[in-house]
Amino acid sequence: MKIDRDQIRMVIALFVVAVIAAAVTGLTNMFTREPIANAQKAALHNALQQVLPAHANDPQMEKVTVNDTTIYPAKKANGQLTGLAWEVTAPDGYSGSIRILVGLRPDASVQAIRIIYHRETPGLGDGIVKNNDWLASFTGHGLDSRIWKVKKDGGDFDQFTGATITPRAVVKAVKGALEFFHAHHDLILERVMLAQIPANNTTKGGLH
Amino acid sequence: MNKSEIFADGFWHNNTVFAQLLGMCPLLGVTTSAENGFWMGAATVIVLIGSNLVVSLVRGIIPKNVRIPAYITIIAALVTVVEMAMNAWMHEMYLVLGLFIPLIVVNCAILGRAEAFASKNSVIDSLVDALAIGTGFTFALLLLGGVRELLGQGELFGFSVFGASYPDVLMFILPPGAFIALGFILAGVNIFNARMQQRSDERSRAANIALAALAADIAAVEVSS
Amino acid sequence: MSLIMLSSPHAHGGDSIRLMMFTVVLALLPAAAVSIYLFGWLAFLLIVSCMLSALLTEAVCLKMMKRPLSTLLDNSAALTGLFLALTLPATTPWWMAVLGSVFAIILGKQVYGGLGHNIFNPALSARVILLISFPLSMTTWIMPMSSAAPALNLFDFSTCATIFFHGTNALLTSSHLSLDAITMASPLGHIKTEATLGVPIADALNAYDYSYLDAFLGFEAGSIGETSALALFIGGIFLLARHSITWHIPFAYIGTVLLLAAIFNQVAPDQFATPMFHLFAGGLILCAFFMATDPVSSPVTPVGQIVFGVGCGVITWSIRSFGGYPEGAMFSVLLMNCAVPLIDHYFRPRVYGHHVDDQDMGKS
Numbered sequence: 010m011k012i013d014r015d016q017i018r019m020v021i022a023l024f025v026v027a028v029i030a031a032a033v034t035g036l037t038n039m040f041t042r043e044p045i046a047n048a049q050k051a052a053l054h055n056a057l058q059q060v061l062p063a064h065a066n067d068p069q070m071e072k073v074t075v076n077d078t079t080i081y082p083a084k085k086a087n088g089q090l091t092g093l094a095w096e097v098t099a100p101d102g103y104s105g106s107i108r109i110l111v112g113l114r115p116d117a118s119v120q121a122i123r124i125i126y127h128r129e130t131p132g133l134g135d136g137i138v139k140n141n142d143w144l145a146s147f148t149g150h151g152l153d154s155r156i157w158k159v160k161k162d163g164g165d166f167d168q169f170t171g172a173t174i175t176p177r178a179v180v181k182a183v184k185g186a187l188e189f190f191h192a193h194h195d196l197i198l199e200r201v202m203l204a205q206i207p208a209n210n211t212t213k214g215g216l217h
Numbered sequence: 218m219n220k221s222e223i224f225a226d227g228f229w230h231n232n233t234v235f236a237q238l239l240g241m242c243p244l245l246g247v248t249t250s251a252e253n254g255f256w257m258g259a260a261t262v263i264v265l266i267g268s269n270l271v272v273s274l275v276r277g278i279i280p281k282n283v284r285i286p287a288y289i290t291i292i293a294a295l296v297t298v299v300e301m302a303m304n305a306w307m308h309e310m311y312l313v314l315g316l317f318i319p320l321i322v323v324n325c326a327i328l329g330r331a332e333a334f335a336s337k338n339s340v341i342d343s344l345v346d347a348l349a350i351g352t353g354f355t356f357a358l359l360l361l362g363g364v365r366e367l368l369g370q371g372e373l374f375g376f377s378v379f380g381a382s383y384p385d386v387l388m389f390i391l392p393p394g395a396f397i398a399l400g401f402i403l404a405g406v407n408i409f410n411a412r413m414q415q416r417s418d419e420r421s422r423a424a425n426i427a428l429a430a431l432a433a434d435i436a437a438v439e440v441s442s
Numbered sequence: 443m444s445l446i447m448l449s450s451p452h453a454h455g456g457d458s459i460r461l462m463m464f465t466v467v468l469a470l471l472p473a474a475a476v477s478i479y480l481f482g483w484l485a486f487l488l489i490v491s492c493m494l495s496a497l498l499t500e501a502v503c504l505k506m507m508k509r510p511l512s513t514l515l516d517n518s519a520a521l522t523g524l525f526l527a528l529t530l531p532a533t534t535p536w537w538m539a540v541l542g543s544v545f546a547i548i549l550g551k552q553v554y555g556g557l558g559h560n561i562f563n564p565a566l567s568a569r570v571i572l573l574i575s576f577p578l579s580m581t582t583w584i585m586p587m588s589s590a591a592p593a594l595n596l597f598d599f600s601t602c603a604t605i606f607f608h609g610t611n612a613l614l615t616s617s618h619l620s621l622d623a624i625t626m627a628s629p630l631g632h633i634k635t636e637a638t639l640g641v642p643i644a645d646a647l648n649a650y651d652y653s654y655l656d657a658f659l660g661f662e663a664g665s666i667g668e669t670s671a672l673a674l675f676i677g678g679i680f681l682l683a684r685h686s687i688t689w690h691i692p693f694a695y696i697g698t699v700l701l702l703a704a705i706f707n708q709v710a711p712d713q714f715a716t717p718m719f720h721l722f723a724g725g726l727i728l729c730a731f732f733m734a735t736d737p738v739s740s741p742v743t744p745v746g747q748i749v750f751g752v753g754c755g756v757i758t759w760s761i762r763s764f765g766g767y768p769e770g771a772m773f774s775v776l777l778m779n780c781a782v783p784l785i786d787h788y789f790r791p792r793v794y795g796h797h798v799d800d801q802d803m804g805k806s
Contacts, residue, residue, distance in 0.1 A: 030294035037298045044305035388575040
């Protein structure tokens, strides 16, 4: 079979275009890999700053994993633990899952919570992001000092006017975080204290 | 066509949104605020300049039969570059625009310009065209984003315009508001274009009458002399 | 070339449109009267402001489009305003009512070219726009005057004027009431929220103090004109008797909801409400007799109308039972409005003078 010259030209043209495109994207990837990692780290850092008490360490460098949950510890300069944070998911939001970063104190009370991702109804359920008083109502409370339900269900947390399902889901998820802490208290503290030295095998570089 | 004609054509007369109704997906999807609209437009401008430049450079080299896959590969590479760069240096906006950045690849406005303009014109003309089309698209995104942000939240670029007592008309932030606001903007643009056309018609008619009068005068002068 | 003309009411002169619209307004009078009985001045203010602003918007539109203002007299704008008012919660502030009427006339009707050209029911489209724009106000229900201990005297004009012109919050700050003291969930909203907790429907309704009789008469929380099934039935029967509407859409619509509710309630009574509950709840009857039968936005042939009604019923029941919103009647009518051209395509009227058998679907 005779191969047409045009066909060869087509193959070569596409080949060259593809190689150049691959090279350009590859190069860009090389240059942006580090800044992207840094940007992701900075975004998580900002979120962690908001839910953790004052600390001297880098919680991302000392993260540990317990039961598939990644835990970010906050420590003072002398190594004393001041707080822990991890992400929980409320699967029962009004429209899909709500991801929440929960910051806890070592005495198993909530330091602060922050909604990382949600798709709740604007004007109703999105009060979980906009209503600062409501977000602050979690601070300082542990499993025993509050009934972890919305008021409508006989608990201690406000629901919003017109929106019960969203706050209910968040309260339940934060309660879940507290229960997780109680259930794995010793293991978490042990792992966290082991992670003292940043270059430790569990946390190499803090990057994925 | 000279450079300013190319620009006027790309920016207004052939505007991606107002005249061609292309690129609807990012247009309706990301324009919940003026800022989002602007950055989506900026990302598109960069890709468009790159693709028009490269396509214009390789015109005549790429065999006709495989030009479409070649153009798409070029555009996809450029979009990937822009996406990674935004992820690295504009991380928050990258998270907001999310899925719509990779979707620039399939924005028919870009392949359309590669095929309809850059593959047939010089590099400089193609760059002017890319800039015109890109800024025209950005203008549309900015306008729609601004209208939706203003009506939906009473703000513009995050600054309060109508004050705190403005009741947010959430529809304009939600998808149906995008369609409704776009419909009214298109109607406005059509009214504007019709007025312009009418005015230029009147002007040319007036010019014709003046010309005829002049000709009559000249004729009269010639007869009398 | 085949010219198919179906959707617009070509055969009607101005007078008959006017009469037709007037008949519907008459049919709505019982519901309007009950709404004023239940929600006092609030209902009165809402109805008046919606009707006036709808008429005014229509006048402005006609002026802008250089059409004769006499079109105003066809009663259609006034009817749209009345419809909208009846679907609103009693505490809707004046500007929301006005904005809704403006949306109804402009976005619901005039952008399509005016009466006869609109795809969607204008009042319903405006109601949905208001719902998604102001979800909080549109889902806050006040206790009607009939309830055991009404916190507010709704026949006191100054109380109602405060709510209507300055908003519910203004009233709460001047009186010493909390929002929870004067508002309550609608029955549909209540069972939806309880369902997410896994509470069986019967228990949820017991806790709510629900009774079929109250729901039938209208003594429950809800939109001002939707609560009383009785008043709406009277209006609906009046329309049927006057031949303003035919039985096809309302019966197919309500019948489908009842049938689905009956079947599923038999299978899983804890998760699915009874047919009676569905019948008296929310906007089903108003939508079935008044909204879905809108001659402009519903199919022309009886078979088409039955298909339309069944579709509305399936969607209403599905949204109520599985959807995110507690009530789906409005959405179902709007969604089926979209399908009308398709329904009309498959169920064409018999061509005058032809025998039914002569006409093959798709060929004419």
